[in-house]
Amino acid sequence: MTTKVTVRVGDRVFSTTTVVAGVVILATLAAVAIFLVIQSIPALLAPKGGLPNGATNFWQYVGPLVFGTVWAAFLALLFATPLSVGIALFISHYAPRRVSQTLGYIIDLLAAVPSVVFGLWGIVVLAPFVQPLYQWLGDNLGWIPLFAGPVSGTGRTILTAAIVLAVMVIPIMTAICREVFLQAPRLHEEAALALGATRWEMIRMAVLPFARSGIISAIMLGLGRALGETFAVAMVLSPAFIVKFAVLQAQNPNTIAANIALQFPEATGLSVNALVASGLVLFAVTLLVNVLARWIISRRAAFSGANG
């Protein structure tokens, strides 16, 4: 080829447009961080007595909220992890092939329900339903600090919020686990069965070791979702400004997201900055969790070829 390669105008315009679109996304993420920081600075430098809840500095203000966020998300994952792994196994290895995809859709339906409807359901249906159970737990197992009384009469405790959160993160965790379980090498599974293993032994020896990092990343992504969930918690929880582990009482530690949603419409002046700053903390925490999750997934992708 002797003629010089000419770049057409159309090509140049089009490729530049696509690059600009990509850069807009980078800029957006950067802008999210920058603008949140700008609006947070007054709260970080707030004088004594300027912040809500009588906190002397910002970290004292955000501390109980961070605790509540992490504690609620942890409780939610405690329920959601075994359930998601079980559901994913049911869909990938137990249910008949013909119906397994439909079952997957049904679980995905849960993801289609808006969080405000979950909140409504949690407060109207779930809280009265679990309250007698809580009463029983408080009466009989009250000596365990976790279940210490007095038990809430409404059932609107952090445990109820955690159950709602668990229901909300199950679809995403199930979807990831299911995908990983389906990728488990077929030859390993068949070899295990051929050697006389029962189905559970086959899963324990061939599927679970392969899927371990996938399960961990599913947990991390579920954690990210549970940390940031707002209205399911804001509507169900009866909040207070405290740090405590007891899960059945009427006073519960609030979460960052729920606190913002409840306080923001009426907030003015410095308390707005304090709310934005607490949002920045939430952003940083979820960012960390998500990056960690992606890192685990990508690490797995790097050597899964050797396994398959």
Next chain:
Amino acid sequence: MTTTSDATVAVRPADGIHSHVPLTGGRLPRGSAWLVLAGGWAFAGVFFALLWAGGVTTTFSIVGTVFFGTVLFDIVLYVISRIVEGPRRALDRLVTSLVSTAFIIALLPLISLIWTVVVGGMARLDASFFTQSMRNVIGDGGGALHAIMGTLLITLAATIISVPIGLLTSIYLVEYGRGSLAKAITFLVDVMTGIPSIVAGLFTFALFALVLGPAARSGFMGAIALSVLMIPVVVRSSEEILRLVPAELREASYALGVPKWLTILRIVLPTSLAGIVTGVMLAIARVIGETAPLLLVTGFTFSMNYNLFNDRMMTLPVFVYTQYVQAAGVSAQASVDRAWTAALTLIVIMLVLNLAGRLIAKFFAPKRGL
């Protein structure tokens, strides 16, 4: 794999007389698991019916029946199987029943939620709910027309912002993206998927507060907040679909002398159109139910507002929330009924979007071997 040697051919001494040695282990008859499950449910049903009849509980607890019946089934089946079939098969059966139990437990909230929303939503499912706003309504009556219009307008605006940016980015990633910029975008899009919705709302607030002051509220701000949540979803789904377009199609086009940008516009995009539309509809379904960012940046109102750029707008999720929270006094029930009907409307919209997305993907997918 030391346990698999001869445990399946369980040799059990037959009561001192070694006249016959069975060559196979004991097996429960087929269908016995279903029988035990039905028995467990029946037993729990009778138990809860007695509680109901005895006046301990006010209603018959269906959820309790299914839950405790299933737990009973797990235990009984394990014990029976351990006696008849030995520990390995018993464990296998236990895990099978536990895994099925997990699935049933996950279905319970879904069924309960849909049941509650449908029953509660029926109360106000009338014409006035879809033709009136809440302006000057105290007590009964009123409707959610302003909220439905607000949701439609804001979601439309968010779609108009997100789809071009998301689609162009995915084209960049698939067709042009090489090197560190593409890697950074892929990574950050993944990370962006995990941004909590309330942070997107706070970001929009912080952005506009610098220009318009902290009291600024408008539908457009809501659209921006939703775009932050929607763009990564659009990028991911379109990227996946664009990668499915066979390279032969592109090469054939290049061989005919068609420039790259025309190849993308005329060959790649039409081939993957159905998948892209599906992705966009699922992305809309993802953001249309968002409450937190909208409560923060579009606020709430009782009147119609068709102007995206001026003043507060009502949206359906925020309508559900405010109607429930503000329910008080004599007409509290009317307010709660409106909240349930709005929730039902919202779920129906999301189901229709989801279903339409999947149907489009199924019926308009490019045929193989044109």
